[in-house]
Amino acid sequence: xxxxxxxxxxxxxxxxxxxxSISKKPSTQNDEIMELLWQNGxxxxxxxxxxxxxxxxxxxxxxxGDGVIPAREIRSSEAESYGHQHLFIQxxxxxxxxxxxxxxDPPTFDHNDFCTDMLYPHQNASAxxxxxxxxxxxxxxxxxxxxxxxxxxxxxxxxxxxIHNFTKHGNASSSSKAAAAQQTVxxxxxxxxxxxxxxxxxxxxxxxxxxKAAESGGGRExxxxxxxxxxxxxGSSGSAEPVQREPVVDRKRKGREPEDSEFxxxxxxxxxxxxxxxxxxxxxxxxxxxxxxxxxSERRRRDRINEKMKALQELIPxxxxxxxxxxxxxxxxxxxxxxxxxQMMSMGCGMVPMMFPGIQQxxxxxxxxxxxxxxxxMGMGMNxxxxxxxxxxxxxxxxxxxxxxxLGPRFPMPPFHMPHVPAPDSSRMQAANQSxxxxxxxxxxxxxxxxxxxxxxxxxxxxxxxxxxxxxxLMQSMNQPNARKPSTSRGQExxxxxxxxxx
Amino acid sequence: MSSRRSRxxxxxxxxxxxxxxxxxxxxxxxxxxPEIRDRRSDKxxxxxxxxxxxxxxxxxxxxxxxxxxxLSELLATTDTAQAAIIRxxxxx
Numbered sequence: 001x002x003x004x005x006x007x008x009x010x011x012x013x014x015x016x017x018x019x020x021s022i023s024k025k026p027s028t029q030n031d032e033i034m035e036l037l038w039q040n041g042x043x044x045x046x047x048x049x050x051x052x053x054x055x056x057x058x059x060x061x062x063x064x065g066d067g068v069i070p071a072r073e074i075r076s077s078e079a080e081s082y083g084h085q086h087l088f089i090q091x092x093x094x095x096x097x098x099x100x101x102x103x104x105d106p107p108t109f110d111h112n113d114f115c116t117d118m119l120y121p122h123q124n125a126s127a128x129x130x131x132x133x134x135x136x137x138x139x140x141x142x143x144x145x146x147x148x149x150x151x152x153x154x155x156x157x158x159x160x161x162x163i164h165n166f167t168k169h170g171n172a173s174s175s176s177k178a179a180a181a182q183q184t185v186x187x188x189x190x191x192x193x194x195x196x197x198x199x200x201x202x203x204x205x206x207x208x209x210x211x212k213a214a215e216s217g218g219g220r221e222x223x224x225x226x227x228x229x230x231x232x233x234x235g236s237s238g239s240a241e242p243v244q245r246e247p248v249v250d251r252k253r254k255g256r257e258p259e260d261s262e263f264x265x266x267x268x269x270x271x272x273x274x275x276x277x278x279x280x281x282x283x284x285x286x287x288x289x290x291x292x293x294x295x296x297s298e299r300r301r302r303d304r305i306n307e308k309m310k311a312l313q314e315l316i317p318x319x320x321x322x323x324x325x326x327x328x329x330x331x332x333x334x335x336x337x338x339x340x341x342x343q344m345m346s347m348g349c350g351m352v353p354m355m356f357p358g359i360q361q362x363x364x365x366x367x368x369x370x371x372x373x374x375x376x377x378m379g380m381g382m383n384x385x386x387x388x389x390x391x392x393x394x395x396x397x398x399x400x401x402x403x404x405x406x407l408g409p410r411f412p413m414p415p416f417h418m419p420h421v422p423a424p425d426s427s428r429m430q431a432a433n434q435s436x437x438x439x440x441x442x443x444x445x446x447x448x449x450x451x452x453x454x455x456x457x458x459x460x461x462x463x464x465x466x467x468x469x470x471x472x473x474l475m476q477s478m479n480q481p482n483a484r485k486p487s488t489s490r491g492q493e494x495x496x497x498x499x500x501x502x503x
Numbered sequence: 504m505s506s507r508r509s510r511x512x513x514x515x516x517x518x519x520x521x522x523x524x525x526x527x528x529x530x531x532x533x534x535x536x537p538e539i540r541d542r543r544s545d546k547x548x549x550x551x552x553x554x555x556x557x558x559x560x561x562x563x564x565x566x567x568x569x570x571x572x573x574l575s576e577l578l579a580t581t582d583t584a585q586a587a588i589i590r591x592x593x594x595x
Contacts, residue, residue, distance in 0.1 A: 301548075301550065304550040305549050305550045305553060308556075308557060311553075311557050312553055312556055312557050312560070315557055315560045315561065315564075316560070325525060325528060328525065328528035328529065328531075328532060329528060331532060331556060331560075332528065332531055332532050332535060335532070335535045335536075335556065335560060335563070336535065338560065338563040338564070338567065339535070339563065341563075341567055342567055342570065344592075345566075345567060345571060345574060346570055348570075348574050348592065349573050349574055349577065
């Protein structure tokens with residue numbers, strides 16, 4: 001907060017002010033003004049700010065006043081305006097009880113008019129303000145007249161202050177209305193307090209009867225305070241007797257010292273308990289407003305999540321779960337299954353071209369990853385025994401091996417294999433298919449046991465694992481072109497098939 | 504798929520859901536997403552994870568459709584027995 005610094009200053013000033021007021025009883029009038037101003041409410045803060053500056057000669061006065069007003073405008077909160085209204089009411093209250101006892105003592109002075117002038121000075125012209133300033137002077141003078149011994153040194157500096165104040169108001173009201181309103185409000189707030197204090201101290205020092213009248217006034221004020229909600233207990237206690245002021249001062253100090261940074265909480269100490277509650281309420285509303293904003297953003301975030309959750313739920317089939325956890329659970333499982341499915345399908349896409357050479361029948365029983373590795377090994381293993389065979393066979397099996405090599409590590413299907421591989425192998429694919437059906441072997445007129453062997457291959461092929469069968473099958477598929485050719489490899493082929501049959 | 508069918512029902516254990524459970528599941532979900540798998544888990548909001556999950560599931564659906572189309576084309580060109588085998592394998 002930016003006002004914490006001036007507030008703290010005020011506090012310091014006030015703290016050094018109070019011991020003086022307590023110790024020096026006879027000459028406390030000047031200091032007591034300060035006290036009462038403090039007790040009256042938060043505007044008093046402002047007047048306090050002006051006060052210390054105003055005690056020295058007038059030029060710093062204006063500076064101090066001008067410097068304070070922007071600071072006041074900075075802290076424009078609800079509590080502030082509320083405090084203003086309070087102050088008006090308080091001053092009204094004070095005016096009522098001021099009017100009551102002082103009418104007894106000095107009949108020459110109309111305090112009601114004075115106070116109304118003070119309360120609504122911005123509506124009046126500068127003439128009324130001059131009149132009120134004259135009234136203030138007269139009141140000061142009446143107070144002086146009553147107390148010759150202590151007064152004479154004090155009033156001379158004070159009177160120029162007041163005059164300066166009101167002349168300043170006149171100028172301000174003529175120049176700019178808003179600023180004038182602000183200033184006049186502030187100053188009218190402290191001047192009635194000052195006059196009230198003055199009149200009160202005058203009474204207290206003049207006669208015990210006057211003190212009693214003040215007490216009755218104080219009692220009446222407290223009585224009205226019950227009705228009108230807002231009044232300053234400090235003001236009433238100050239008007240009743242100065243002894244009561246000490247605990248009030250102590251309480252204020254105690255309350256102020258821990259919370260020096262918070263402006264409003266400092267004000268709270270000066271307010272009556274009722275308004276204290278309201279100020280606290282304003283801070284709590286501010287806090288709750290922040291919490292509300294936080295809640296709003298939180299709710300927005302949750303709405304977003306819920307929206308996504310709903311979209312997710314639509315994407316997941318057979319998901320009629322209502323709670324989030326099972327929904328997410330389902331989503332995780334579904335995601336895993338989808339990933340697996342995609343993997344297998346891409347593997348299947350890769351497998352289909354690989355099947356054409358004839359290895360495919362041994363793929364299903366194998367696990368997918370292992371199968372691919374096995375296929376690769378088979379391809380590699382095949383090439384080596386095949387190499388003694390005619391070289392064109394190696395070239396024909398090579399695409400399968402490369403396909404297996406492509407598919408082995410990861411399972412994305414190389415796209416160029418799709419059209420490429422089946423095309424050259426189309427003739428062999430036919431042959432391979434025929435080899436499955438033993439038609440080719442029959443047509444080739446190979447050994448008779450092959451007829452019995454090959455059904456054994458195809459039927460229980462899920463049980464067959466290992467390289468030998470793969471090699472055998474490949475041998476068959478490779479033997480087909482060999483068989484078409486007039487080659488002598490058939491003799492070698494047969495002895496290989498027989499041991500495989502025995503396994 | 505078999506994995507989908509044999510999915511263990513953990514919903515009964517997570518009857519009363521807390522935010523911790525949700526966060527746990529969301530981070531688990533995040534691990535499945537290749538786009539945001541490598542990011543720090545605390546930097547990705549839950550809504551982001553869910554959004555990515557939706558996108559990823561859609562992309563997987565697309566991929567599955569594409570692959571199944573390709574597979575069916577391939578299998579149509581091949582022998583019916585082999586196609587049956589592969590189909591058996593894939594559609595288990």
